[in-house]
Amino acid sequence: MFDNRDLRKKVVSAPVQPGVYLISDASGTVIYVGKAKSLRKRLSSYFSSRLSDKTAALMEKAADINCRVCASETMALLLEASLVHDLQPRYNVLLRDDKSFLYLCITEEKFPRIFLARAKETSGKIFGPYTNTKLLKAALKVVRRAFAFRTCKVLPKKPCIYYRIKLCPGVCCSKISADDYARTMQNISLVLEGKIDDLLKRLNLLMQEKSKKLDFESAAIIRDQLDALGVLAKSHYPVSGASGRPEEVLKNLLGLKNIPRRIEGFDISNISGSLAVGSMVSFFDGKADKNNYRRFRIKDVPGPDDYSMIAEVVRRRYGRLLKEKAKLPDLILIDGGKGHLLTAFRQLKQLGVAIPLISIAKKEENIYIIGRDKPLRFSQDTAALNLIRRIRDEAHRFAISYHHLLRRKRVFGK
Secondary structure: OOOHHHHHHHHHOOOOOOEEEEEEOOOOOEEEEEEEOOHHHHHHHHHOOOOOHHHHHHHHHOOEEEEEEOOOHHHHHHHHHHHHHHHOOHHHHHHHOOOOOEEEEEOOOOOOEEEEEOOOOOOOEEEEEEOOHHHHHHHHHHHHHHOOOEOOOOOOOOOOHHHHOOOOOOHHHOOOOHHHHHHHHHHHHHHHOOOHHHHHHHHHHHHHHHHHOOOHHHHHHHHHHHHHHOOOOOOOOOOOOOOOOHHHHHHHHHOOOOOOOEEEEEEEEEEOOEEEEEEEEEEEOOEEOHHHOEEEEOOOOOOOOHHHHHHHHHHHHHHHHHHHOOOOOOEEEEEOOHHHHHHHHHHHHHHOOOOOEEEEOOOOOOEEEOOOOOOEOOOOOOHHHHHHHHHHHHHHHHHHHHHHHHHHHHHHOO
């Protein structure tokens, strides 16, 4: 059995991140579940001399404390409610007195509706109670952007504003099947149960399957869902905690199946089409792998046409890798906008190659992804964006250096 000294030691070494903590008694039974923006700070408050009588009674029974780190305070809120619902800890009831907390309800209908209520409903699927109304409503907005759902008590005769702004799937006008809607409810339930890691993995696998079948429209929809959920999980950091490696962040931001350990970046350099060249740089685990750099003298494009030049370079690079049965990269980065991205994508599709592909625009540094109308905007100081910048800048430098080399050979013959 732990005494207070043992518990203090655990608290001193508790994570500073958001998360959920479980207090157990001597028998190992969880007697209280709480959430915190900073686990260490919150748990330290339990050793204050100014505890309420009920909190003091809780700590007298406390024999152990365990923490579960979450990616955000919002995810801690959802996980806390799920654990309280499942474990029914004694002191969660005692410490809350008669306070009225929100519950989230999913009705038992063919097309269930979702709503919030102060009192616990007697039918349907119930989540909660939730101790922070503001965080709950913010989380629900995010979930609804990822997975549109019905909220109306009575189905209208024609689509309402929520259908037009894509927050409802159009249940009233039969725009979604019962099976698809049931899957939506399953996905929402995973979020509310604090199992966003499981959901992200499931969606990533599904997106990869759709991409392999060349169903890029469906893959793009799933990618948008992952992007929306990233707000809850702080850009898709795993709920169990993340090392913060740029490649891991990119994996989650872009909805990739695997961490992009090998990234190949492309750029074009030419002056009015003269001595046009293409470059390809290779980064492995975030570091330049110069032994795998490649340069291309443009052969098939007579004039200044960046799109055609990108097409030629991509076709030659991955056509050769296929012929040699060599390993393909985990991610391709194109220096350019949406047009450059689409050009490279068409070449990969013709080759029958499914490699994740992005581009970065020069001025705004927006990240374009196939299937998304709007670009991704990374925070300017993020490690993920800095890695993309380094690859883009290195591809540009390598292309320029090759272009200058060819110019010197033309002028000086060496």
